[in-house]
Amino acid sequence: MNLKIAVLPGDGIGPEIIKQGVDVIDAIAEKFGHKIEYQEAICGAHAIDLVGDPFPDDTFNICKWADAVLFAAVGDPRFDNDPRAKVRPEQGLLAMRKKLGLFANVRPVQTFECLLHKSPLKDEIIKNADFICIRELTGGMYFGEKYQDDEKAYDTNSYTRPEVERILRVAYQYAIKRKHHVTVVDKANVLASSRLWRQVAKEIEKEYPDVITDYMFVDNASMRMIVEPTFFDVIVTENTFGDILTDEGSCISGSMGLLPSASTGEGTPVFEPVHGSWPQAAGKNIANPLAQILSVAMLFEYFGLKDEGLLIRKAVDASLDANVRTPEIQVEGGEFYGTREVGEWIVDYINKA
Numbered sequence: 001m002n003l004k005i006a007v008l009p010g011d012g013i014g015p016e017i018i019k020q021g022v023d024v025i026d027a028i029a030e031k032f033g034h035k036i037e038y039q040e041a042i043c044g045a046h047a048i049d050l051v052g053d054p055f056p057d058d059t060f061n062i063c064k065w066a067d068a069v070l071f072a073a074v075g076d077p078r079f080d081n082d083p084r085a086k087v088r089p090e091q092g093l094l095a096m097r098k099k100l101g102l103f104a105n106v107r108p109v110q111t112f113e114c115l116l117h118k119s120p121l122k123d124e125i126i127k128n129a130d131f132i133c134i135r136e137l138t139g140g141m142y143f144g145e146k147y148q149d150d151e152k153a154y155d156t157n158s159y160t161r162p163e164v165e166r167i168l169r170v171a172y173q174y175a176i177k178r179k180h181h182v183t184v185v186d187k188a189n190v191l192a193s194s195r196l197w198r199q200v201a202k203e204i205e206k207e208y209p210d211v212i213t214d215y216m217f218v219d220n221a222s223m224r225m226i227v228e229p230t231f232f233d234v235i236v237t238e239n240t241f242g243d244i245l246t247d248e249g250s251c252i253s254g255s256m257g258l259l260p261s262a263s264t265g266e267g268t269p270v271f272e273p274v275h276g277s278w279p280q281a282a283g284k285n286i287a288n289p290l291a292q293i294l295s296v297a298m299l300f301e302y303f304g305l306k307d308e309g310l311l312i313r314k315a316v317d318a319s320l321d322a323n324v325r326t327p328e329i330q331v332e333g334g335e336f337y338g339t340r341e342v343g344e345w346i347v348d349y350i351n352k353a
């Protein structure tokens with residue numbers, strides 16, 4: 001297959017982890033005979049520094065040219081501490097999602113047998129947890145009308161029926177390939193937007209009689225995820241709730257550095273880790289590249305290249321089993337493996353497979 005891939009390293013640890021992702025793509029392409037064409041593009045704080053825009057038109061054009069975007073992370077503390085900053089790195093990511101029409105963000109949460117003890121939760125609770133969160137990505141408070149002055153500020157959480165319908169359908173499509181169970185997470189006891197979600201979901205659920213649908217308030221869902229994560233199969237929820245719940249989900253896997261995601265919809269799909277730019281770790285070769293590498297697996301799988309995805313997953317499992325792990329998940333006393341070393345080990349495994 002010929003694939004054109006836009007590579008967007010962004011900020012912080014972004015350039016380090018994306019390098020490992022690209023090396024994995026190259027190794028897979030070599031093994032399976034695919035031809036990959038890359039274009040690199042700037043975004044986030046890095047792009048603000050260079051051209052004053054976190055998602056410049058040149059970058060947008062490269063994304064449109066590509067069949068897939070491999071994205072790392074954006075964010076920089078210089079902007080976090082300035083409530084009056086007019087332009088922020090995160091706007092680059094949001095603009096990319098919006099302009100490419102990527103309304104469906106798929107975030108799988110799974111456990112790795114050998115990492116169960118790295119989770120703050122008890123082994124017996126998280127064992128066999130395996131669910132996906134379908135996060136609506138281009139609506140809600142992130143994109144609703146906003147206002148801010150020194151005395152008052154608001155963000156509007158607005159959704160339209162078509163926006164809700166299409167994301168629910170994505171969730172059901174996943175559910176029929178999985179365990180036939182959808183949990184619609186909302187706050188319908190308080191929010192009007194959630195009541196629309198629930199109303200639409202009650203209609204759509206009838207079209208999928210083989211799927212069990214249940215409804216859960218987000219506060220309850222966040223608790224259930226911790227006390228009984230195996231309850232879930234497919235969670236579908238609005239933008240903000242999905243953002244929060246998936247960070248919580250990383251506690252089940254054992255590290256924020258393990259969660260990949262795929263953002264899909266109308267335009268070029270984007271494959272990106274769930275985690276952020278971790279600026280404190282930038283340049284230190286300690287960030288976990290697995291979320292990025294597993295995003296690469298999702299990229300191949302998106303194009304129907306199952307064996308390619310599977311080999312990447314096997315390589316990741318093998319690296320974890322061999323304790324080739326970045327410091328936050330390492331078994332104590334092991335040899336040091338940094339971002340680069342973990343990536344190289346995985347590439348090596350793929351080459352030898």
Ligand code: IPM
Nearest residue numbers: 074075090093094243274276
């Ligand atoms: C994520 C991130 C982003 C979000 C930020 C960086 C804007 O936290 O992808 O989950 O809130 O969507």
Ligand code: MN
Nearest residue numbers: 243244247274
């Ligand atoms: Mn987030």
